[in-house]
Amino acid sequence: xxxxxxxxxxxxxxxxxxxxxxxxxxxxxxxxxxxxxxxxxxxxxxxxxxxxxxxxxxxxxxxxxxxxxxxxxxxxxxxxxxxxxxxxxxxxxxxxxxxxxxxxxxxxxxxxxxxxxxxxxxxxxxxxxxxxxxxxxxxxxx
Amino acid sequence: xxxxxxxxxxxxxxxxxxxxxxxxxxxxxxxxxxxxxxxxxxxxxxxxxxxxxxxxxxxxxxxxxxxxxxxxxxxxxxxxxxxxxxxxxxxxxxxxxxxxxxxxxxxxxxxxxxxxxxxxxxxxxxxxxxxxxxxxxxxxxxxxxxxxxxxxxxxxxxxxxxxxxxxxxxxxxxxxxxxxxxxxxxxxxxxxxxxxxxxxx
Numbered sequence: 456x457x458x459x460x461x462x463x464x465x466x467x468x469x470x471x472x473x474x475x476x477x478x479x480x481x482x483x484x485x486x487x488x489x490x491x492x493x494x495x496x497x498x499x500x501x502x503x504x505x506x507x508x509x510x511x512x513x514x515x516x517x518x519x520x521x522x523x524x525x526x527x528x529x530x531x532x533x534x535x536x537x538x539x540x541x542x543x544x545x546x547x548x549x550x551x552x553x554x555x556x557x558x559x560x561x562x563x564x565x566x567x568x569x570x571x572x573x574x575x576x577x578x579x580x581x582x583x584x585x586x587x588x589x590x591x592x593x594x595x596x597x
Numbered sequence: 598x599x600x601x602x603x604x605x606x607x608x609x610x611x612x613x614x615x616x617x618x619x620x621x622x623x624x625x626x627x628x629x630x631x632x633x634x635x636x637x638x639x640x641x642x643x644x645x646x647x648x649x650x651x652x653x654x655x656x657x658x659x660x661x662x663x664x665x666x667x668x669x670x671x672x673x674x675x676x677x678x679x680x681x682x683x684x685x686x687x688x689x690x691x692x693x694x695x696x697x698x699x700x701x702x703x704x705x706x707x708x709x710x711x712x713x714x715x716x717x718x719x720x721x722x723x724x725x726x727x728x729x730x731x732x733x734x735x736x737x738x739x740x741x742x743x744x745x746x747x748x749x750x751x752x753x754x755x756x757x758x759x760x761x762x763x764x765x766x767x768x769x770x771x772x773x774x775x776x777x778x779x780x781x782x783x784x785x786x787x788x789x790x791x792x793x794x795x796x797x798x
Contacts, residue, residue, distance in 0.1 A: 497701060497704075498616040500616060500683075542685060544673055547644075548642050552643075553644050553668075554642065554644040575615070575616055582617060582707065584792070586617070587707075588788075589680055590678060590682065591781050591784050596679075
């Protein structure tokens, strides 16, 4: 167990070939790879809250631990995109960012109540026969 | 905590927009992307996940045991249905080493189409096993490639040892009407499966 950055490791302990593609996208999140507040389901719908536009370019809301939060351009892109509700995978696809990165960014926004998350209903209660019939009718009409 | 509150809100508001998820599984190169693109605009999705100890415990990552990171490229299509319903159709990653992604894709999915090429029937065995084990409704769609074998749906059913209630249909995934028929067959099968379960419970 050589401490990273010690002379023996020559500074190479932090990175290897496999780290490359991961480090770059996660630089956007300050190296954070997970959001601790929960899991964002792939198909959960994200919706920008009404206050988000007003707050987005100001310091974080009162009472939040970090009072001077400056959103990154990616945060603002998410807020713009999600004025119409969009699923997590669609946000990732639109931003052309890996899912893991997008989840961290969404966590930042959720912590500041700038987005709402509508989770898909649990499978047990859903879907009703009515919903499935609507799905069939919808596919037929394509 | 914020998330938990949002979650509760979502369950409270029954009229909120709904997303439903359907999977398209099958071996590498069997036509999953073609099927999805026949009915919707295809969108690329990239994941570059740092595999945590948590995910190693849950998923079978034996194939990636000595990797802590992995990249998966997938695609999906969005179909907007009347009444605010959104149907997302996901092509599952075809290679074995992406199994960890399957659990996430399957979570909350209505069901799956398993695409089959009869020249490489064995490619779909893992998908069939996976969905059977998970209790997720699925149908088999035999993609009729040019020059593909002429095995009948019944022969495919026998070869896969499927129960008689699981639909096995022919299709040409390049054809939009065929692709629609495949998806409709799946949703109809899901309806039958669900009403069967309700009758039991």
